[in-house]
Amino acid sequence: xxxxxxxxxxxxxxxxxxxxxxxxxxxxxxxxxxxxxxxxxxxxxxxxxxxxxxxxxxxxxxxxxxxxxxxxxxxxxxxxxxxxxxxxxxxxxxxxxxxxxxxxxxxxxxxxxxxxxxxxxxxxxxxxxxxxxxxxxxxxxxxxxxxxxxxxxxxxxxxxxxxxxxxxxxxxxxxxxxxxxxxxxxxxxxxxxxxxxxxxxxxxxxxxxxxxxxxxxxxxxxxxxxxxxxxxxxxxxxxxxxxxxxxxxxxxxxx
Amino acid sequence: xxxxxxxxxxxxxxxxxxxxxxxxxxxxxxxxxxxxxxxxxxxxxxxxxxxxxxxxxxxxxxxxxxxxxxxxxxxxxxxxxxxxxxxxxxxxxxxxxxxxxxxxxxxxxxx
Numbered sequence: 001x002x003x004x005x006x007x008x009x010x011x012x013x014x015x016x017x018x019x020x021x022x023x024x025x026x027x028x029x030x031x032x033x034x035x036x037x038x039x040x041x042x043x044x045x046x047x048x049x050x051x052x053x054x055x056x057x058x059x060x061x062x063x064x065x066x067x068x069x070x071x072x073x074x075x076x077x078x079x080x081x082x083x084x085x086x087x088x089x090x091x092x093x094x095x096x097x098x099x100x101x102x103x104x105x106x107x108x109x110x111x112x113x114x115x116x117x118x119x120x121x122x123x124x125x126x127x128x129x130x131x132x133x134x135x136x137x138x139x140x141x142x143x144x145x146x147x148x149x150x151x152x153x154x155x156x157x158x159x160x161x162x163x164x165x166x167x168x169x170x171x172x173x174x175x176x177x178x179x180x181x182x183x184x185x186x187x188x189x190x191x192x193x194x195x196x197x198x199x200x201x202x203x204x205x206x207x208x209x210x211x212x213x214x215x216x217x218x219x220x221x222x223x224x225x226x227x228x229x230x231x232x233x234x235x236x237x238x239x240x241x242x243x244x245x246x247x248x249x250x251x252x253x254x255x
Numbered sequence: 256x257x258x259x260x261x262x263x264x265x266x267x268x269x270x271x272x273x274x275x276x277x278x279x280x281x282x283x284x285x286x287x288x289x290x291x292x293x294x295x296x297x298x299x300x301x302x303x304x305x306x307x308x309x310x311x312x313x314x315x316x317x318x319x320x321x322x323x324x325x326x327x328x329x330x331x332x333x334x335x336x337x338x339x340x341x342x343x344x345x346x347x348x349x350x351x352x353x354x355x356x357x358x359x360x361x362x363x364x365x366x
Contacts, residue, residue, distance in 0.1 A: 089303065139303035146298065150310040157313050164331065172321060 024060030026053055026181075031061070034181035037212065039219045043178050051174040051220060058180030062152050065183045066145025069190030074141040076193035078133065085129020086121045087136040094121035144190075148183055152176070158235035159217060166231060168221035178220045182213040262286060265341040266323055273337055275327025285322035289315040316342075 017023055026042070030053070033041035043051045081091035097114035104110055127135075153176075160175045188205030192198045210232075218228040260283075267282040277285075292314040295306045316338065324334035 087302065135301060136303045139301035142298050142301055142304040146295065146304070146306055146310070149295075150307040153317070154307075154309050154313045157317060172317065 058177040066148040070144030081133035090121040162231040163221040270327040277326035
């Protein structure tokens with residue numbers, strides 16, 4: 001039976017071709033449909049009245065889009081760190097110190113701190129400076145998909161728990177496969193290092209990703225927009241409330 | 256290894272008590288997949304690349320939940336409870352050990 005067949009024959013399991021790219025990502029048409037908020041075309045392109053995207057495809061989508069989004073920041077990091085011959089975080093620190101010095105001239109303590117940071121950045125690294133810059137830039141590039149993966153899995157776990165309590169019947173796989181498409185507009189955040197257009201692209205990307213996430217949760221789990229918003233916002237509210245409450249309680253107890 | 260064995264054994268007992276029908280060997284086999292996300296730690300070979308502990312913990316927990324649900328054919332509510340029980344037991348044990356230590360320290364110090 002063809003791996004692309006959607007007919008399930010009893011006793012026969014369709015083979016998964018792990019080397020085929022479509023096993024690991026949805027099609028570009030599906031990703032584009034998600035960006036246009038056409039969820040039927042993105043999640044159920046074969047009109048089978050259920051989510052046909054797999055979690056494996058979702059995982060691949062998040063990883064690939066994360067790596068794509070991190071490309072421009074990686075180039076910017078290399079641009080900064082290679083001429084200095086230092087690891088990226090040190091180069092960023094030195095660059096920040098230089099900018100602070102330019103902004104606040106005449107402050108002696110600031111001058112001392114900034115020059116200390118610049119001296120630290122100028123220290124000879126253990127490996128040749130070029131490799132220190134290159135490897136640290138690649139390491140920070142890998143953090144893009146890892147951060148997105150964390151956001152997708154951890155935040156998703158809270159939301160899926162809430163929607164289940166609210167009475168949704170979707171499976172965990174369906175939920176994660178569908179919500180992976182929210183990473184598509186998030187790719188715009190990779191334009192952040194670009195002057196002028198960067199902050200705007202970041203804002204648009206974050207807003208579109210959030211709206212798309214809400215629409216997907218509504219599509220997959222809950223049909224009601226009010227309950228969907230509650231499920232999506234509750235973990236964020238909790239993440240803000242808990243540290244504030246802990247800090248307040250600590251302050252009141254130690255006063 | 257010890258964590259996996261403890262989780263599997265406690266979860267197996269809890270699942271059977273909750274009406275699950277899976278065997279011990281299938282529980283051990285399925286819950287071993289909880290360690291699969293740890294493969295991401297390979298990426299931390301690169302300097303400044305970091306895999307979040309929350310990602311590994313939550314992903315492992317979700318895999319554990321699915322493993323228990325599938326192996327023991329439990330409804331989702333019972334599967335969630337069974338998955339949480341080993342963690343709650345570990346937390347309880349840690350709290351007990353900390354309390355015993357605190358009690359001993361308060362009573363007699365390090366002598």
